Amino acid sequence: MTISSGVLAFVIIYNLTDVNISEIIRKITTIKVLGFYDNEVSVYIEGRDI
Incomplete structure (x- = not known):
């Protein structure tokens, strides 16, 4: 059960x-x-102003 929930969390x-x-x-x-x-x-990617 624990392994299944860990795998599910990783996939999500x-x-x-x-x-x-x-x-x-x-x-x-x-x-x-x-x-x-x-x-x-x-500039757009870095998020700074022009």
Whole structure:
């Protein structure tokens, strides 16, 4: 029972991380398609103001 719950917790955390990374990649791709330059995308990723 304990091993099963540990495996389930690992699978859930892995899945949430994978979905989160996919969403971030989708946002970055959308920003690039809208015409932002690479340095502007880098600023967006780092979270600092221009």
